[in-house]
Amino acid sequence: MRVVIVGGSFGGLTTAYELRKRLGRSKCEITLISKDRHFVFIPSLPWVAMGSKALDQISFDLEKPLARKRIDFAHATVVRVDPQAQKVVTDSEEFPYDYLVIATGHRSANEAVPGLGPFDGPGHSLMSPPEAEEARDALKAFLDDPVPMAVGCAPGASCIGPAYEFVFEIDHLLRQRKMRHKVPIAFVTPEPFLGHFGVGGMGKSRQFLEGELEQRDIRYFTSASATTRMRRP
């Protein structure tokens, strides 16, 4: 039996390791295909943006750990799946399969708010390694010439937590550098209330976050939508 897994992150690796634990190589050949040679620990991207970790400190090369588990690794980008022929077509070769697992994750839908950024406007993002590195460079320039800052999520965002993480990180950094008084901070979110996280809230998340933002003098705007009418400050 041939299993092909597309994606070398949490979903793909968990599937590959779990399958290998249950099925030996004689029963099952597993090939994991990823367009990235590395696993990147995505939840640490806010640290990359803050400049406290480099990308290589939160990544590892996929090939060796997979080989130790006798899982084949292909560094390639999948361009098409042919379900009739049961094969995955990549930019370099084709992989036949009996079972296919697609674990390609999210993509940043930056085009949902044209002109918002990071690469076509003033905004910055934490959602992928290149975006986090862009945000890190922008933060360096910001610290030399601080201006008012808005932190938040665009409408439709499904991963809200990093915005909260970042706003607390930036507040802390500015206080450490004794610059906080120079930077009014606003938190802007499409959530109906703070701490909703798209799931109706968790425990006392609303009270906790309202209290923490108020205590830190961070103004917040809920049910808010970012538009292209943003101006560079």
Ligand SMILES: Cc1cc2nc3c(=O)[nH]c(=O)nc-3n(C[C@H](O)[C@H](O)[C@H](O)COP(=O)(O)OP(=O)(O)OC[C@H]3O[C@@H](n4cnc5c(N)ncnc54)[C@H](O)[C@@H]3O)c2cc1C
């Ligand atoms: C800034 C940030 C902080 C987060 N913090 C947390 C947290 O604290 N706790 C938590 O539980 N979750 C957190 N999350 C969410 C978590 O990171 C994601 O849920 C998780 O990464 C999803 O894993 P995944 O394997 O589904 O996809 P991804 O991590 O998105 O990986 C997709 C994989 O597919 C590969 N791929 C994509 N397209 C192709 C293609 N065409 N061909 C070949 N390979 C392809 C990619 O190279 C990658 O290896 C955070 C997310 C972000 C952005």
